[in-house]
Amino acid sequence: MITVENLSKVYDGTTVVDAVSMVIEKNTTTVIVGTSGSGKSTLLRMINRLVEPTGGRVLIEGRDTREEPAHLLRRRIGYAIQGHGLFPHRTVAENIGTVPQLLGWSAARIQARVEELLQVFQLDPKAYADAMPHELSGGQQQRVGVARALAAEPAVLLMDEPFGALDPIIRAKAQEDLLEIRRRFGTTIVLVTHDMDEAFHLGDRVAVMSGGRLLQYDRPARLLTQPADPFVARMTGMGDRAMRLLSLTTAGEAALPGRGSGPAVTASASLREALSELVWQGADSAQVVDADGTARGHLTLDAILRHGRPS
Amino acid sequence: MRPATLLRCAALALLVSFLLAPQRFAPLFAPLTQYGAPPIYDQGNLLSLALAHLGTVCLAAAASTLLAVTLGILVTRESGREFLPLSRTLVNIGQTFPPVAVLAVTVPLVGFGERPTLIALFAYGLLPIFENTIVGLQTCPPAVLEAASGMGMSARQRLFKVELPLAMPLILEGVRLSLVINVGTATIGSTVAAKGLGEVIIAGLLSNNTAFILQGGLVTGLMAILLYDGMAAFERRLLRSVRIE
Numbered sequence A: 001m002i003t004v005e006n007l008s009k010v011y012d013g014t015t016v017v018d019a020v021s022m023v024i025e026k027n028t029t030t031v032i033v034g035t036s037g038s039g040k041s042t043l044l045r046m047i048n049r050l051v052e053p054t055g056g057r058v059l060i061e062g063r064d065t066r067e068e069p070a071h072l073l074r075r076r077i078g079y080a081i082q083g084h085g086l087f088p089h090r091t092v093a094e095n096i097g098t099v100p101q102l103l104g105w106s107a108a109r110i111q112a113r114v115e116e117l118l119q120v121f122q123l124d125p126k127a128y129a130d131a132m133p134h135e136l137s138g139g140q141q142q143r144v145g146v147a148r149a150l151a152a153e154p155a156v157l158l159m160d161e162p163f164g165a166l167d168p169i170i171r172a173k174a175q176e177d178l179l180e181i182r183r184r185f186g187t188t189i190v191l192v193t194h195d196m197d198e199a200f201h202l203g204d205r206v207a208v209m210s211g212g213r214l215l216q217y218d219r220p221a222r223l224l225t226q227p228a229d230p231f232v233a234r235m236t237g238m239g240d241r242a243m244r245l246l247s248l249t250t251a252g253e254a255a256l257p258g259r260g261s262g263p264a265v266t267a268s269a270s271l272r273e274a275l276s277e278l279v280w281q282g283a284d285s286a287q288v289v290d291a292d293g294t295a296r297g298h299l300t301l302d303a304i305l306r307h308g309r310p311s
Numbered sequence B: 001m002r003p004a005t006l007l008r009c010a011a012l013a014l015l016v017s018f019l020l021a022p023q024r025f026a027p028l029f030a031p032l033t034q035y036g037a038p039p040i041y042d043q044g045n046l047l048s049l050a051l052a053h054l055g056t057v058c059l060a061a062a063a064s065t066l067l068a069v070t071l072g073i074l075v076t077r078e079s080g081r082e083f084l085p086l087s088r089t090l091v092n093i094g095q096t097f098p099p100v101a102v103l104a105v106t107v108p109l110v111g112f113g114e115r116p117t118l119i120a121l122f123a124y125g126l127l128p129i130f131e132n133t134i135v136g137l138q139t140c141p142p143a144v145l146e147a148a149s150g151m152g153m154s155a156r157q158r159l160f161k162v163e164l165p166l167a168m169p170l171i172l173e174g175v176r177l178s179l180v181i182n183v184g185t186a187t188i189g190s191t192v193a194a195k196g197l198g199e200v201i202i203a204g205l206l207s208n209n210t211a212f213i214l215q216g217g218l219v220t221g222l223m224a225i226l227l228y229d230g231m232a233a234f235e236r237r238l239l240r241s242v243r244i245e
């Protein structure tokens, strides 16, 4: 658990982060959104003390982050940034092994961990462990950057626009990887992004910032149905908020009992996708099935639409 | 063998054979002498002069490198930033103050011989190393530096594990430039009785012996070229071993 208390940062008389307080639960993904210059990166970097706060404090598992030297604190917190920042003079394996090496792990343990991570990110260790960063594609470099951030099994992972430079397909893949990582390692993730779809897709909670202030910090659905501020509503998009809301519920969660008729929709698909399928097929009900084809229930057009309205 | 390599080997062979047995080249230099003057420098051993020359240059370069790199590191740290203009001015003076003038000023202080020459070369060689160190350190990609700190490297670890390796190509280039400039400059050391190839040139000037002048100049020039080349090859090897291309 990360507790941010009254955190502020002032640069030359300008307050760029203004008394932000928030509690980030263990094993959740929190996404920070906001316009450019709203203080997202500064807030994130105060958590691992790359930026020292002007006021307030950060507790991780109840311990004030100022209790230990900043560089030791950072070894326990994963950090991945846009443009990955891989060390150009070190191999992929050496890059990933950076923090374990700083922590004094044995060579064998580092190697085993590097191979495990390369496999998690679908990079064949034989082909890539000894490659130099410039020999990789942008998407591969980004994955190595995230692997490096995860190498020492940090309980907390901070990410600043980690997928900003990736094309949509690789980006979607990277997002799935991230969800998988959280399931697998139980990492608490705090991620900054400009992409609202990404925020809604990944975030258990979303923090909306503007002018250094935290306007709202809530579940994605609540940002849509009960925006705390007109800016939040603008930020989350008025035009397609019903669709956004639909995208937050899966067909499996919304399924009604009984087999029903019409096209088959997988339980993990979102209601947005289910609706799209119904529109496309000209049907008004669908069968909900598991990935292996077993029936899970059914959905009607009406039932879907109800989920797109604030209740 | 590539033509460049061939040329390099030929230059080295020429230099070595001339230094080991200069008398064999006497017929070549004889037309440049008048009234039966000796065609080959005969007031000292050319080989030992060349070695002394090289030794002086290398010693001065080592000292310049040590100071210039240390200074370059200090003034690119957060805490040393304010000293950058001052250091730059000092190092620039070292370069703009003519080495001959440095000799004139230092001889009364440290006496004749090697010492004033070393000081002059040391001051003269600082600038390229200092400037290249600064550029090398300042042009490290910001994302890489942020990542290094974000991973939990201390300032010292970041410097030695990331910044210096990335700046190394430029620093070495500065050292190479400094070395080569000073191979030529070191000839003036002979005016204050330092052992070196300047002796040969000065002897030629005093006795109006063009052959001597040419010999001194050629040996110095060949040494500079070979040193430049050798350093470049050494740099490539070193950089490959730390894998910066």
Ligand SMILES: Nc1ncnc2c1ncn2[C@@H]1O[C@H](COP(=O)(O)OP(=O)(O)OP(=O)(O)O)[C@@H](O)[C@H]1O
Binding pocket: A011, A016, A034, A035, A036, A037, A038, A039, A040, A041, A042, A043
């Ligand atoms: N080191 C610094 N010195 C002075 N001002 C700074 C510094 N770092 C950031 N700022 C200012 O603080 C404000 C917030 O910056 P920050 O990087 O946190 O914004 P951001 O929300 O991450 O923006 P973006 O979406 O463009 O990345 C900006 O106005 C920026 O100019």
Ligand SMILES: [Mg+2]
Binding pocket: A040, A041, A042, A160
């Ligand atoms: Mg930012």
